[in-house]
Amino acid sequence: MGKTAIQTKDLGKRYGSFWALQNCNISVPEGSVSALVGPNGAGKSTLLKLLTGLSTPSSGESLVLGKAPRQHEDFLSDVGYLAQEIPLYKNLDTAEHVKMGRHLNKRFDEAFMRKRLDGLAIPLDRAVGKLSGGQRAQVALALALAKKPKLLLLDEPVAALDPLARHDFLSSLAQAVAEGGLTVVMSSHLLADLERVSDHAIVLAAGQTQLCDDIEVVLNEHKLLVGPREHGNDLGEGVTVIHATHTVKQSTLLVRMNKGAKPSPHWQKHEPNIEEIILAYMGQANEGGKK
Template sequence: MRTALETTGLGKRYGRTWALRDCTLRLPTGRVAALVGPNGAGKTTLLHLAVGLLRPDAGSVRVLGRTPASDTGLLTQVGFVAQDAPMYPDFTVPDLLRMGQKLNQHWDSELASGRLERLRIPFDRKVGKLSGGQRAQVALALALAKRPELLLLDEPVASLDPLARREFLQALMGAVADDGTTVLLSSHLVADLERVCDYLIVLQESRVQVIGAVDDLLAEHKLLIGPRRSTAPVGVAAVVRDSHTDKQTTLLVRTNGPILDPAWAVRDLSLEELVLAYLAEPSAGVLPGPTPLGMDLRS
């Protein structure tokens, strides 16, 4: 399987502070991947390194098998929408479409204009006068009109209301379904990501903490509720989080087999529950295969 994005020991430093450090990951082509992490985890830095806006201070990054910082030709294959969808505020939509056509050799004018017409984006209004949702849709249309193999989106819906977010994500998924574009979408809104993403990357403290296909991750993680005790049942590979009352223990675990002990009730997790559990426990290890934390569940 081809790789859309691959990093090995990737790092970027500002002065003495590492914005990204020892970041190693592999994103296969054809995925719609969620990039999640707390503020300062390095999400924006990773995306900027992937499009060549920054150069690494350590390690390497490869995009579609090429090196972004030194290979400007790669830009024709990559679409990027930065935070707040920055565009020339005094340009109208037709101005931006004409500029895109002149700057991109694989530009698809019909795709961009047709998408924006269906969304009823006003073509006679300057971009600076559009709503936040409209600007986000224009930025997405411009990125998709490049017909990119890889589309990188940095918090594109963070400032949008729920309806605008839904419309943006619907437009994104329609484009992905049509072209098979690989997408890496950074966002704090995990509930939205759960509806559109099939791959997950969690950054924690400038490093990769969790990575893998969403279906696989959800299948191997369970919530267990049982009597208060200090040991986990057979079938648990690692305990991610635990909580206790006087009579009850609740565990969020990674499994390596079925949980057959009848004393434990087993419940599936949502993607949001999984992500929040790992973000709350930076020591929970790196996936695939989080470092076992031991079965000592003392509170």
């Protein structure tokens, strides 16, 4: 494992008496593309804002690229951020956004941004407010990438896009990641999309981190066990149930297994996909919330 790009310790954010995020402990390795998933209201946006320094934590702390997030040039120039609503200056045209990027950033690669926009056939002379949602998202992504950040934080960037625009956006992102040197954390509740581009998963539910690991590791550690219901308590050493569904005779368990653990032989072992695993964690948090 290489260095960590993001490390948080008991990070929390409270608005009034409501904790939007609590006891968040995540660790994101440098160079990874992390999927930050969780239901609406789980605190994904809050977490990303804390990591950019746009808001300050109520508790705990975080290290982003080795520094505490702050409103300072040195920190800001290394972090790219794309807010959920994809804010841009509606009255400015695309070319003026390029110019803005150049004026507001020391290390701005104007040629790169122009080339990107050119490749996507986005008109430079049209007010950004008149572009399609997909084009706007591409302009915002190009702007964030041309800043040459070491870390890119994207808050539900594809949520508002149609399937084609979503596909194009993620291709653009994948291409940028392939060029190297970039760590990405991208939130979404669209699990399928993230699966395509991410190699690391963070599950946030009810404001707390449930899972934070490489996708490979996550896939290896989790199994779907199907077996007769009466063996529900006989799982074996080092096996933890994340989520269980039962029919009258049969139980389906999504379990996490420690290294070397073997489930009892009553159980039929299946390989869950990442989406099933994430849903299981989110379901567990929901049930926890209902209790």
